[in-house]
Amino acid sequence: MPKRQFHxxxxxxxxxxxxxxxxxxxxxxxxxxxxxxxxxxxLAQALDxxxxxxVTVAAGVFILPFFLFSATAGQLADKxxxxxxxxxxxxxxxxIMALAVVGFFLEQPYFLMAVLFLMGTQSAFFGPLxxxxxxxxxxxxxxxxxxxxxxxxxFLAILIGTIAGGLVILTxxxxxxxxxxxxxxxxxxxxTSRSIPEAPAAAPDLKVSVNIARETWRMIGxxxxxKTVFMxxxxxxxxxxxxxxxxxxxxNFTKIVLGGDETVVTLFMAxxxxxxxxxxxxxxxxxxxxxxxxxxxxxxLAMTTFMIDLAIATWNSTPARGTMINASTFIAELENWRILxxxxxxxxxxxxxxxxxYAILQHDSERQHxxxxxxxxxxxxxxxxxxxxxxxxxxxxxxxxxPQVFLVLAVVNAGVAWRMMRLRKLVG
Numbered sequence: 001m002p003k004r005q006f007h008x009x010x011x012x013x014x015x016x017x018x019x020x021x022x023x024x025x026x027x028x029x030x031x032x033x034x035x036x037x038x039x040x041x042x043l044a045q046a047l048d049x050x051x052x053x054x055v056t057v058a059a060g061v062f063i064l065p066f067f068l069f070s071a072t073a074g075q076l077a078d079k080x081x082x083x084x085x086x087x088x089x090x091x092x093x094x095x096i097m098a099l100a101v102v103g104f105f106l107e108q109p110y111f112l113m114a115v116l117f118l119m120g121t122q123s124a125f126f127g128p129l130x131x132x133x134x135x136x137x138x139x140x141x142x143x144x145x146x147x148x149x150x151x152x153x154x155f156l157a158i159l160i161g162t163i164a165g166g167l168v169i170l171t172x173x174x175x176x177x178x179x180x181x182x183x184x185x186x187x188x189x190x191x192t193s194r195s196i197p198e199a200p201a202a203a204p205d206l207k208v209s210v211n212i213a214r215e216t217w218r219m220i221g222x223x224x225x226x227k228t229v230f231m232x233x234x235x236x237x238x239x240x241x242x243x244x245x246x247x248x249x250x251x252n253f254t255k256i257v258l259g260g261d262e263t264v265v266t267l268f269m270a271x272x273x274x275x276x277x278x279x280x281x282x283x284x285x286x287x288x289x290x291x292x293x294x295x296x297x298x299x300x301l302a303m304t305t306f307m308i309d310l311a312i313a314t315w316n317s318t319p320a321r322g323t324m325i326n327a328s329t330f331i332a333e334l335e336n337w338r339i340l341x342x343x344x345x346x347x348x349x350x351x352x353x354x355x356x357x358y359a360i361l362q363h364d365s366e367r368q369h370x371x372x373x374x375x376x377x378x379x380x381x382x383x384x385x386x387x388x389x390x391x392x393x394x395x396x397x398x399x400x401x402x403p404q405v406f407l408v409l410a411v412v413n414a415g416v417a418w419r420m421m422r423l424r425k426l427v428g
Contacts, residue, residue, distance in 0.1 A: 074375025259319020279351020
């Protein structure tokens with residue numbers, strides 16, 4: 001029986017990567033949210049910029065590098081020793097964040113947009129390394145626990161970075177504080193990356209191709225070689241559709257459906273992030289460290305159950321006119337606990353659903369092209385998220401309510417969970 005996954009945090013072979021990726025995820029979201037809030041609430045009117053369009057374009061600019069560079073990133077991750085590659089990428093993050101400081105002080109939104117593209121590029125190159133190196137440093141019975149910690153920490157980092165970026169940037173010395181923060185976290189991330197143990201190159205003789213389309217198709221071909229791997233990739237991609245939909249709809253869901261203010265949005269984000277962390281950690285306990293798809297479909301069906309209940313609970317909500325309620329008032333009303341419970345349950349189930357999929361992807365991928373398979377996963381994740389965003393945008397534009405969007409998401413999610421039952425037959 002494996003030890004609880006927390007023992008990994010006492011090991012240099014895992015802790016250094018864990019801290020490095022946590023700092024990177026937090027820095028990404030600290031910078032993104034600070035940029036969005038700065039432009040929306042200060043620069044848009046002064047510079048005659050449409051804030052809503054800018055925010056939408058910013059989301060696309062960050063995702064675009066995953067389409068453009070994941071093919072190259074996967075090849076380089078397989079060709080070269082991974083810990084050194086991580087250090088190089090983290091050094092570039094320091095340079096990128098130094099450029100961000102220039103953009104913040106000049107208050108140049110389009111320059112900051114270019115920096116956001118560079119940050120997305122850095123993330124696209126880091127992804128195949130982050131997940132590709134785990135099987136090199138962890139035993140098979142530690143993969144579930146390691147992925148659980150990575151997954152939980154990632155959403156905690158997203159939460160901290162998003163909240164801090166939004167709250168700090170518009171304060172009196174906000175630009176200075178954010179500027180110091182993004183550079184400091186980049187330097188700390190580079191520092192912790194220096195302690196990551198070596199991981200031998202998987203395919204040192206690989207010839208790197210710059211033909212993005214051909215290599216992308218080839219990488220997807222690697223993922224399709226094993227049903228367990230490809231089903232895991234599709235399942236992970238769907239998870240990011242669900243997560244991205246909830247996070248993107250929280251502001252309007254809170255304001256339009258429930259009549260809450262920004263503190264309620266923060267409460268929802270906290271519940272969702274904490275839930276994924278708890279579900280991820282619980283998953284390792286349920287599986288006892290065994291790489292198995294036993295609870296993937298169960299987690300998926302539980303997500304559907306509580307998404308349906310959330311839609312029902314808010315279907316006919318009509319917020320009172322006047323002042324929006326804050327988080328304290330929201331919590332004080334007992335009927336709102338059902339909404340909070342649903343959000344926590346959905347996210348916990350999501351953690352149980354997704355952690356085994358990452359472990360199966362890493363374990364069942366061929367070592368010589370594992371990072372390229374993970375790069376294919378990143379490409380499909382981005383494709384699914386963009387497609388999901390477009391569908392949700394169309395639904396809202398066609399006068400669908402947000403509870404109706406959640407209900408449709410629940411129905412499609414049930415179909416995905418049903419398909420994941422087949423994965424259990426293949427993996428166990």
